[in-house]
Amino acid sequence: MDTDQDTTAERGRPRRERRRIVSLVPSSTETLLALGADVVACSRFCEQPQLTHVGGTKNPDVAEIVALAPDLVVLDREENRIEDHDALVAAGLEVFVSDVTDLTSALKVVGELARAAGVPDPRVETVPSVDGDDPAPRRTAFVPIWRRPWMTISSATYGGAVLAHLGIHLVAIADDTAYPTVELDEVAAQRPDLVIVPSEPYEFGAAHLAELSEAIVGSRVIEVDGQDLFWWGVRTPDAINRLTAALAPPPTP
Structure with a gap:
């Protein structure tokens, strides 16, 4: 026994x-x-x-x-x-x-x-790998989190680390704080591959998405779940999988 x-x-x-x-x-x-x-x-x-x-x-x-x-x-x-x-x-x-x-x-x-x-230790989780036999090419992105003024995240944040794990690197911003303010023309000059628009902390509407598309010409604008990008903990492994799917490159014609 x-x-x-x-x-x-x-x-x-x-x-x-x-x-x-x-x-x-x-x-x-x-x-x-x-x-x-x-x-x-x-x-x-x-x-x-x-x-x-x-x-x-x-x-x-x-x-x-x-x-x-x-x-x-x-x-x-x-x-x-x-x-x-x-x-x-x-x-x-x-x-x-x-x-x-x-x-x-x-x-x-x-x-x-x-x-x-004071609760039992959970089963140890791991971060899903996103590398396959043919990993996606390195991409750059701008992530707006506020408007008036426009603000973004830096690579020193959890959200930045999540995107780096997915092979997506943030555009360089002169302001080196964790959540820098930025001008859209400064972003546009770097021609990011993606504009990743989270559902929080700012509630971006259709007009804001159009504004971003017009200001940062040629970038693919994608809306994502802000909680998956910014909330950590038990949701992290599944959030990585969901973000991987949401941010996957479009199929080649």
């Missing part, structure tokens, strides 16, 4: 206690729920209407979070503000802070969240 479960404590591996969690990170909320964690509240951007909402990622209701008395509050270095982190810590709450900028950390954080939440 297998007695491994009966001797867990004796082997120095005590059972985890499932913890009550407030998550202010959409990617983490999705991941935690998929792992079976006890998420008692989240931000209004987490798209979980069944949960209590405690403000936004940049303006959470700290007093309401404290009143919920969670065992853990989940934040992200990029998504959330340091002042909110400090206020939660000052209130005596335990805080977990993720820092995901590439595919390796996107998968690693899943296990970290499981351990922090």
Whole structure:
């Protein structure tokens, strides 16, 4: 008879206690729920209407979070503000802070969240390979994420790492921040192969797509799921597959 479960404590591996969690990170909320964690509240951007909402990622209701008395509050270095982190810590709450900028950390954080939440470690996932016997040629792209001013992503972001994995490299921008502002004529001068338009954080409409097509002549404009491009965690492997299909070169005539 297998007695491994009966001797867990004796082997120095005590059972985890499932913890009550407030998550202010959409990617983490999705991941935690998929792992079976006890998420008692989240931000209004987490798209979980069944949960209590405690403000936004940049303006959470700290007093309401404290009143919920969670065992853990989940934040992200990029998504959330340091002042909110400090206020939660000052209130005596335990805080977990993720820092995901590439595919390796996107998968690693899943296990970290499981351990922090007191739930079983998930099955180890891998990032799907996109290389075949005849890999697609290297392509360049511009990814607008805001308008007035136009903004984009850099290669130092998770979205940039996802595209690099797909063999798509971002056009060079003079502004070297993670989310630089840019002029469309500066982009057009580089003649990117693709203009990849995510569904979030900005809601681009038909008129905006036409504007991009007219300003960046000759580039193929493709709309993609912004969550697949920017949300990480349990969705990463399947998101890679979906983006691979969405961004595949058109069939050769």
